[in-house]
Amino acid sequence: MKPLLKSFKTELRLTESQKDKVRRSLGICRFLANQYIARNIWLYRLYQRGILDEKQRHFVTANDFDKYINHVLKKKFPWIDQCGSKARKKVLVNAEQAFRRFFKGQAHFPRFKRKNQQNVKLYFPKNNKGDWTIWRHKIQIPTIGKVRLKEFGYLPQGVTIKNGHVSCEAGRYYVSVTAEIEETSRYNNDLEASYHLQTDGIGVDLGVKSLAIVSDGRIFENINTSSRARRLEKRLRREQRRLSRKYEMRKKKGGSTATASANIEKKKLSVQRLHQRLANLRRNHENQVIHALVEQKPRFITVEDLNVTGMMKNRHLSKVVAQQRFYSFREKLRRKAGIIGIEFRIADRFYPSSKTCHACGHVHKGLELKDRIYVCPACGYTEDRDLNAALNLRDAKNYRIA
Numbered sequence: 001m002k003p004l005l006k007s008f009k010t011e012l013r014l015t016e017s018q019k020d021k022v023r024r025s026l027g028i029c030r031f032l033a034n035q036y037i038a039r040n041i042w043l044y045r046l047y048q049r050g051i052l053d054e055k056q057r058h059f060v061t062a063n064d065f066d067k068y069i070n071h072v073l074k075k076k077f078p079w080i081d082q083c084g085s086k087a088r089k090k091v092l093v094n095a096e097q098a099f100r101r102f103f104k105g106q107a108h109f110p111r112f113k114r115k116n117q118q119n120v121k122l123y124f125p126k127n128n129k130g131d132w133t134i135w136r137h138k139i140q141i142p143t144i145g146k147v148r149l150k151e152f153g154y155l156p157q158g159v160t161i162k163n164g165h166v167s168c169e170a171g172r173y174y175v176s177v178t179a180e181i182e183e184t185s186r187y188n189n190d191l192e193a194s195y196h197l198q199t200d201g202i203g204v205d206l207g208v209k210s211l212a213i214v215s216d217g218r219i220f221e222n223i224n225t226s227s228r229a230r231r232l233e234k235r236l237r238r239e240q241r242r243l244s245r246k247y248e249m250r251k252k253k254g255g256s257t258a259t260a261s262a263n264i265e266k267k268k269l270s271v272q273r274l275h276q277r278l279a280n281l282r283r284n285h286e287n288q289v290i291h292a293l294v295e296q297k298p299r300f301i302t303v304e305d306l307n308v309t310g311m312m313k314n315r316h317l318s319k320v321v322a323q324q325r326f327y328s329f330r331e332k333l334r335r336k337a338g339i340i341g342i343e344f345r346i347a348d349r350f351y352p353s354s355k356t357c358h359a360c361g362h363v364h365k366g367l368e369l370k371d372r373i374y375v376c377p378a379c380g381y382t383e384d385r386d387l388n389a390a391l392n393l394r395d396a397k398n399y400r401i402a
Contacts, residue, residue: 004183004339005162009176011150012166018144021082022122022166022173028083029091030113030120035073036065036095037110059099062092083122084143090123116268121165132161132177139175141166147175156187170272190294190339201300201343203393204293205353205386206329208320212289213386215394220292223285224323229278236274243267282325290333300343302393303330304353334402345399353389353396357381 014022039060047058060068066089074080080088101107113120124142126132133140134155138148141164149155156179164177181187203215212220223229246264255261260268293301308326312318337344347353354374355367362378367385374388375381383391 003180004185004188005178006181006187007176007178008155008187009174010154012139012173012175013148013150014173018147019173021144022168024079025083025087025122026120026168027115028080029087029122030115032069032073032080032088033091033095033120034112036060036062036092037112039065039068040099062089062096065092084124086125086127087122091120116272118167118169118272121167123163123165125163126161132164134161134177139177141175156181156185159185159187170276171269172276190336198299199296200298201302201394202293202298203302203390203396204333205304205390205393206306206324206326207386208317208324210386211285211324211329212293213384213390214293215387215390217387218292220289222324223282224320229281232274232278232281236271236278239267239271239274243271282323286325286329286332290329290336293333294336294340294342297340298342300345301333301337302345302347302396302399303333304351304389304393305346305349307349344402345396346402347393347396348398348400351392351396351398353392354385356388356392358383358388358391358395 043052043058043060046052052058069080069088095110098107098110102109124131127142130140131142134157136157137152138146139155140146144166155177160180162178162180164175167174167176179187205213207213209222210219211222214220243264246261246267250256250261250264306326308321311321314321334344352363355364356362357364357374357376357379359381360376360379362376364374364377366377367374372385374383374385
């Protein structure tokens, strides 16, 4: 039995001193990441002006910048030492990887880390024997100490923890750990599905009206059209208007909008929590749909290669497309299929699955987006547009295995 790496995330109950320590460490990591990005931008501009030549280095690696921190920045800002060295180094390595991906054309240019975005995490590897010890109600985190858990018994006990991260989202603190578990462990949620007998392969058509339409007739609705999501979005719009009015009143009174008052900070926190609730609602629906697709263990799953970037350029559909999180859904489904042992296929991007008749293979070039029922002009075959596309994806011959 080969060991599996599985991640677990849960909320923490920190004391006030522990919260202060985590906040300071997150601020230091964000400061160093911004310094690293700014340093590389400055060197590249010198290179563009001709001040630096080809032989001179116009890109600083994470290792070199870490040496610069230890020898120069620490003398200027001694409070940098209040954050652990491993957490500082991990932030720099992540920033360097972002630059490498940009150079390869795989991502956009790295952005500066903003305090309100809360996209910085503290990384802690397991260096000592007592690090990352998990009990039912608490956990030992390096440099922070023993911390109580909000949900008892969720994190795995008696397994090897490789590393972990501590993060802050909407005023709440979370820990995520990477554990090495056995394939037959009770913490492996995919064990039951992996033992099922294989069934026929399926095709999955992703859409805006419904999240996923399966070739066997199952339809998974769009969670954003549910009453719960609509209520949350309505509350979010109301809170955003209130926050905007507070900024306007502060501006009229001659105050600075760069610094926020206590009331503004409270309102910002309420907006962040509503954003988090909406994100959790969508993420939970994604996970439920993916579990329903893989639990029957089909022989293969075929999905279409959507051009999400092109779809986002349509100003009428961009918001709905962004809320559906197509890329996140596909990547989660691919990883889950790989764990269980299901072949994951991605159809060719230019395969006209919606316009092709599943009965005779005729391509209906005049089919428009508003036509929700597919009627073949050649043989008269009639079917729901999305179900016809899912059937074509199931039988597609031109695909790649991810």
